[in-house]
Amino acid sequence: MQINSTQHLSPSRSTRIFARVESPPLIILIPAGLVALAMALPLAYLIVRAFGASSEAWELLFRVRTAQILGRSALLVVTVTGASLAIATPLAWLTTRTDMPFRRTLSVLTALPLVVPSYVGAFLAISALGPKGLLQQMLSPIGVESLPEIYGLPGAAITLTLLSYPYTLLTVRAAFRNLDPSLDESARLLGHGSWSTFFRMTLPQLKPAMAAGSLLVALYTLSDFGAVSLMRYETFTWAIFQQYQSAFDRSIAAVLSLVLVLFAVLILMGDGFVASKGRFYRTGSGSARATNAVRLGRWRWPAVAFCVAAVVAALGMPTAVLGYWLVKGVSAGEPLTLVWSATLNSLYVSLMAAVAATVLAVPVAALAVRHPGHLSRLFERVSHTGYALPGIVVALALVFFGSRLVQPIYQTVWVLVFAYVVLFLPAALGSFRSSLMQVSPKIEEAARCLGHGRISVMLSITAPLTRSGLLMGGALVFLVTMKELPATLILGPLGFSTLASRIWSASSEAFFAQAAAPALMLIFISSVPLAILMIRDRSRQ
Amino acid sequence: MNEAVLQCVGVTKSFGDFVAVRDVTFDVSRGEIVAILGSSGCGKTTVLRLIAGLERPDAGQILIRGEVASTPQRQTPPDKRGIGMVVQEYALFPHMTVRQNVAFGLNNLSNDQKKGRVAEVMSLVRLENLQDRYPHELSGGQQQRIALARTMAPRPSAVLLDEPFSNIDAGLRSEVRRDVEEILRVNDIAAVLVTHDRDEAFAIADRVAVMSDGELHQVDTPEAVYHLPSSKRVAQMTATCDFIEGVVLQDGTVDTEAGILAYDTHSSDIKPGSSVELVIHPDDFGIDENESGAMIVQAREFRGDATVLVIALPSGATLRCRQDSHCAITSGRRVDLILNRPGPFAAFSV
Structure with a gap:
């Protein structure tokens, strides 16, 4: 449910870029549709289960306790x-x-x-x-x-x-x-003091x-x-x-x-x-000038x-x-070896989730950016379901779904990774989407006019130009998967412990000394992708 | 010489309800440069995209070297057309060096052949020593020439240029334009150039296609579209001009406030007795100071290389007259008009 911030920030550039109007090729449309379908699955199944629930379950909903929880x-x-x-x-x-x-x-x-x-x-x-x-x-x-x-x-x-x-x-x-x-400067020139400028010009834009x-x-x-x-x-x-x-x-x-x-x-x-309400991006066409620092x-x-x-x-x-x-x-003889297997498990599922989310984000984002239309908007929206779904909800839906319909893979790592992908695909999508929007379709068209087919253009032009967006998306998914707790607890196979689940089991019983080593390890590993993200972010300034 | 490399026949393209290109027909011969002149949003870029195969026509067809390339039903993909395109933003591949950019369209050649061809086109655009730079390290004019070199490298049979000079400093523009023209001429390449700048269109093109609201109004030599525009609309798009009314006389001249003038027209319904409008360019009349003249100088605009006088006719209509920079006639003076134009004036029925 955590998500990268960039997708909210980039003002829509689509108005300026002339998107191709020809109908989307099936090679993008079908994978995008399949991804959307898969992402909609947990919520759809949850709705089915909830409406098939016993009347007692629904009565429970209208008790005072529920209102207290809500409050x-x-x-x-x-x-x-x-x-x-x-x-x-x-x-x-x-x-x-x-x-x-x-x-x-x-x-x-x-x-x-x-x-x-x-x-x-x-x-x-x-x-x-x-x-x-x-x-x-x-x-x-x-x-x-x-x-x-x-x-x-x-x-x-x-x-x-x-x-x-x-x-x-x-x-x-x-x-x-x-x-x-220049907007702030104009406000000052129009006779507003620095406080008035901040409250009437800067703050509204924020x-x-x-x-x-x-x-x-x-x-x-x-x-x-x-x-x-x-x-x-x-x-x-x-x-x-x-x-x-x-x-x-x-x-x-x-x-x-x-x-x-x-x-x-x-x-x-x-x-x-x-x-x-309103439009909030840079209106002038002039280049971004550095602001004078406030003393x-x-x-x-x-x-x-x-x-x-x-x-x-x-x-x-x-x-x-x-x-x-x-x-x-450590001084009390807490065995550190246990941390290693949990670390490997955490790395394993997080990497799988990062790779899977990155790969699945490609067709959905490509469809949304290059072939805007009702269908691509629908696919994109549906692929963002994880955004509104708390981890525990996705996990529960998959428990219902897995134990009833797909028994063979229930209680395997695959279901867990699928849950991560549902939850964190929006992060990968947002990151890849914004990098794809930076690549003007004109560049792809120029490559087509130089005698390269669709696939060749994708590999030699689009892929290298969007690589950083893909990497960033993957790093984000990795970061949030490492930290994820409820889905890991509920869907993790028996005996499969990750750093998150070890920290949880130790700290929920107040064995804080036991929780310390995995927690430190978790923080250390998560810092690596965050450091990459921040360094990239700064080098772009 | 006169074989058509590109032919558009009744090409129409809509986006939703908006008809971007309506029934466009023209052709381009080998070695010929055709400029499509029109204001922004008139559909001229869409014509290029249709020829390149980036859009599919809703009606009509496009032929390349005599073969059907686009119909509403089927079309040859852009990579199989052998047509080059240079877009306004140049669309250089930012992650490739200049050399890699230029070699990108040469995928069927061996490495040695590629190297040779790249060197050839780089010397054509006179940028041999920039091969290892990246696009962002080049100036706008250099990027423009690289884009052209990249387009020329695979020896296309035709080149499409979308506002190729609009991102270049005004001072350099005419130089770059002459370079581009020379490259196209030397290689005997058919070219379609899209521009909103009539001076540019006149300077480079063999023929100018005047376009507005998705339609081609006139395709002719620069001199013809300037001196004998087919409609008032074309006249306004191709020149600074004024219009004066008059009546056609029996001998095929027009009686106007500015005198009896010869006329020519594209329209067939102008006969003796009909009311017409004539196109007057600022250089069609000279002026002479005369205290009993019928015209008055209403305003004077000094432009450096010329002085433009606005002359009020007795009826109140005005004409602009261009004089040299030494012209000392001030506003309020009475003047006579002196006919400078050797040929007939273009006439439209009112």
């Missing part, structure tokens, strides 16, 4: 989204438009919490700030007997905010970089990016399972998992899942409402302090606590 989920989503926006917008401004010291370093560091999975963040928060946690142990000599309660909404909200604000940060930062400085980032955060929060479960905050994902594990009637889980999907769709529609003056060091505080809370503290547990675990 808690909504409260969490609103809190986390708002808090992320409040942290990310100033961070984005400080790291792009000011003369703050250590701007470059801080701009990388502030985005890094992206690699920390929510369940890792949560277990670290609990072990540090929870009852009998590290902080309390440190404070007890000076007479502090108890800390404010961490479990419940505060813990879940703080953890999720600190780990998800980078989504908003990255989108808003990109918007800051794309702002046309609205779409803020909405896009908030959408990512809201969906991330809604679909989060790890942090809310560890923090014992009973939201939808938690309730669904409980029903799945304990109830005889699994269709209750299906019904609850469907409500969760509706919730996600509602959030998506809200975003469309905000983003569709912070005596506010320089408070600004640095603010950024450092965010980095310390979201990155420094977790790392320190993790280090503490690692040392404690």
Whole structure:
């Protein structure tokens, strides 16, 4: 359900590029249709299951408890989204438009919490700030007997905010970089002061990016399972998992899942409402000029302090606590060998998911970009289903589907990888789509006129020019698959443990020392693709 | 010499409800340069894309070297047509060096042959020493010539050029244009060039095809479309001009405010007694200061290399007259018109 930010940012270029009008060739149309069909499968099956559910299951839906769960989920989503926006917008401004010291370093560091999975963040928060946690142990000599309660909404909200604000940060930062400085300058020349200019010119232009980032955060929060479960905050994902594990009637889980999907769709529609008003891209044709950095003056060091505080809370503290547990675990004789097999398993499924999602994204994106029409739009929309589907929902749908209809591959790695692809195909699609849009069809046509056939042009022109988009998409899918928890837990074959599932099983029983080594490994491996993404992003500036 | 390399016969193309190209018929002979002149959005680029095989016609057909290449039912794919195209943005492959770009269309040759041909066309465009550069390291004019070299390399039987000079600095444009023309002439290649700039069309083309709203209005030599346009529309597109009304006399001249003038026309329904409009170009009349003249200088515009005077006729109609830069006549003076034009004026019925 996490997704790359780029697809929301690139303003539609299709208006300028003359798309070929001839009907799409079957060689693209058929694969794209098959991908769309496969991506629609989990949701379709979930709907079938939910409507075939017993009447008791539906009655359950209208009980007070369901309303409470709904309320808690909504409260969490609103809190986390708002808090992320409040942290990310100033961070984005400080790291792009000011003369703050250590701007470059801080701009990388502030985005890094992206690699920390929510369940890792949560277990670290609990072990540090929870009852009998590290902080309390440190404070007890000076007479502090108890800390404010961490479990419940505060813990879940703080953890999720600190780990998800980078989504908003990255989108808003990109918007800051794309702002046309001449608009701000015109506002100043028309007699608006810097505050008035910021609120009346800059901020309104950032609205779409803020909405896009908030959408990512809201969906991330809604679909989060790890942090809310560890923090014992009973939201939808938690309730669904409980029903799945304990109830005889699994269709209750299906019904609850469907409500969760509706919730996600509602959030998506809200975003469309905000983003569709007005046009928000550079109007002039002049080249992008670098903006003059805002001089912070005596506010320089408070600004640095603010950024450092965010980095310390979201990155420094977790790392320190993790280090503490690692040392404690190793000195207590915790076997590190177990981590290696889990690491290999994680790498294996994540690589498979990355390759599969990248390959499957090609026909869908090619159809959407080069042959726009009703059918290609439909295929593209359907292929984005995973965007609105929380991992736990996809996993459940595949459990139903697998145990009933495709018994032979149920409980194999294939179903797990399929779930990852459904969830994360949108990331690969967005990345490849935007790189394909950079390749003018005129270039392909020029190659055709030089005597090369369709396939030859694809291999010698289109493929090399879109390679970076494919790689970026793959890296993103790899990154989010490494962190994915609920689908891994539910669909992983018996005895197949990944880093995520090992961290989960250890931390859900408060064996924090056991969770430390795999968590560190997971963060380390996820940082590699993120580093590649950020380096590429910077080299394009 | 006069064999047609390209023939468009009644070609029509619509996008949805919008008819981009309507019933277009023209042909291009070997070694001939035809310029399609029209404002943006008139369908001229679509004509090129149809000839290249990038679009399929809804009606009519396109023949290449006498063979049917496009019909609404079937068409030869662009890679099998042997036609080169240079687009406005040049569409150089950004991930390939200049050498690789130019060699891209030579896939049937051996490596040695490729090398030889690349060197040949690179010297043709006089950029032999840039072979290892990447497109983004070249200037606009150089990119333009590389695009042309790439197109010429596979020895196409015809070349299509879409606004080839519009992205080049005005100062360099005429030089690059002469280079391109020379390359096309030396290789005896049929070429169709699309432009919105009439000076460009006149300078390079053997024939000019005047196009608006998807239709070809007139295909003729530059002199003919300028001096004897087939319609008022063509006159406005090919020249700065004014119109004066008059009545056709028995002897085949026209009686106007500016005098009795000879006329010629494409239309068959102009007879003695009919009212017509004549096309007047700024260089058709000279002027003479005369205090009892019937015309008044209404405005004066100094342009550096010329002075344009706006002359008001007694009826209130105005004509523009181009004088040399030393012309000292100021506005408000009374003048006479002196006929400069040796030939007849183009006439349309009113």
